[in-house]
Amino acid sequence: MPTIRALQLLADREAALVEREAPAPPGPDEVQLRVRAVGLNHIDVWGFRGMAFAKRQYPLTVGAEAAAEVIATGPGVTGLTVGDRVVPYSALTCGVCKSCRQGRDNLCEAVAGVRGFHVDGFAQDIVNHPARLVVKVPAGVDLRDAVCVPVAYATVEHMLFDNARLEPGEWVLVHAGGSGIGSIAIRIAKSIGCTVITTVGSADKAAKASALGADHVINYREDRFEGVVRKLTGKKGVDVVFEHTGADTWNGSLLSMKRGGRLVTCGATSGPSGSINLMQLFQQQYRIIGSFGAPLSALHRALERIAGGVRPVIDTVYGLAEFRAGLERLAQRDVFGKIIVEL
Numbered sequence: 001m002p003t004i005r006a007l008q009l010l011a012d013r014e015a016a017l018v019e020r021e022a023p024a025p026p027g028p029d030e031v032q033l034r035v036r037a038v039g040l041n042h043i044d045v046w047g048f049r050g051m052a053f054a055k056r057q058y059p060l061t062v063g064a065e066a067a068a069e070v071i072a073t074g075p076g077v078t079g080l081t082v083g084d085r086v087v088p089y090s091a092l093t094c095g096v097c098k099s100c101r102q103g104r105d106n107l108c109e110a111v112a113g114v115r116g117f118h119v120d121g122f123a124q125d126i127v128n129h130p131a132r133l134v135v136k137v138p139a140g141v142d143l144r145d146a147v148c149v150p151v152a153y154a155t156v157e158h159m160l161f162d163n164a165r166l167e168p169g170e171w172v173l174v175h176a177g178g179s180g181i182g183s184i185a186i187r188i189a190k191s192i193g194c195t196v197i198t199t200v201g202s203a204d205k206a207a208k209a210s211a212l213g214a215d216h217v218i219n220y221r222e223d224r225f226e227g228v229v230r231k232l233t234g235k236k237g238v239d240v241v242f243e244h245t246g247a248d249t250w251n252g253s254l255l256s257m258k259r260g261g262r263l264v265t266c267g268a269t270s271g272p273s274g275s276i277n278l279m280q281l282f283q284q285q286y287r288i289i290g291s292f293g294a295p296l297s298a299l300h301r302a303l304e305r306i307a308g309g310v311r312p313v314i315d316t317v318y319g320l321a322e323f324r325a326g327l328e329r330l331a332q333r334d335v336f337g338k339i340i341v342e343l
């Protein structure tokens with residue numbers, strides 16, 4: 001009986017590298033993938049700690065974000081062949097509801113779960129996946145860059161363009177410029193000619209954020225970022241705030257926006273609650289947009305953007321057995337860019 005390696009959660013906070021039976025050949029409309037790398041994200045940290053409200057069963061193979069090669073195709077699969085390099089979409093969407101048919105995959109009304117969080121994920125040598133939920137990686141794009149796409153890069157793409165409608169020449173405030181998504185947001189915004197202000201928590205990260213192209217870097221441990229933003233923008237404020245830090249920055253983020261500004265958020269790593277002055281909300285005509293995941297179209301656009309040279313920032317590459325060390329590094333925010341685990 002052929003076996004494969006899989007990194008599984010056996011209980012909350014208990015992960016182990018196990019040998020398990022290799023998957024059966026791919027079924028109708030499925031492809032079989034040889035996973036080459038998985039990317040780590042905060043969803044993995046939450047998953048590792050365990051969330052009471054998440055419906056799932058242990059053991060659970062981790063890994064929500066992956067890059068892989070097609071090694072077999074099931075009956076009925078067209079447009080994909082053995083040897084294709086791909087990234088799989090993390091959520092098992094239904095493909096037939098109104099949202100799916102409209103290309104709004106991340107609003108699927110009958111999603112079966114996110115792989116690596118609710119159901120078995122990609123941190124295993126071989127995995128089967130629906131063919132309609134994989135996206136080909138363009139020639140010239142390294143799989144180490146491609147693996148950052150399904151969760152991180154595509155989320156940023158969706159936030160900045162589908163949701164915040166960022167345009168060339170605008171001012172954007174990117175929180176936590178050293179994070180996986182923050183560093184990608186800086187690179188994308190600069191690549192289209194925006195002026196970027198970013199916040200970081202150390203002098204070391206400030207230097208790295210400047211090197212990435214950020215026009216203004218604020219160490220939030222030394223300065224109140226909203227005061228600096230107002231000064232830099234001649235008291236007007238920025239056009240777009242890229243939020244994902246939550247409680248610690250929420251009020252300052254609102255104060256950093258110009259009239260008619262757009263705040264887009266996909267996370268709350270510092271805490272889930274914030275307040276808002278409703279007078280400020282309507283008088284300033286703010287638009288506050290929640291964003292979670294990305295549609296498949298954003299994965300395509302992200303890969304094209306990388307092919308064009310706007311690459312993600314890689315912090316560290318680990319081996320599969322070091323997955324836990326990578327998670328700890330991410331949880332402690334001791335990173336600049338993305339953490340990748342190669343199989």
Ligand SMILES: [Zn+2]
Nearest residue numbers: 094097100108
């Ligand atoms: Zn659906």
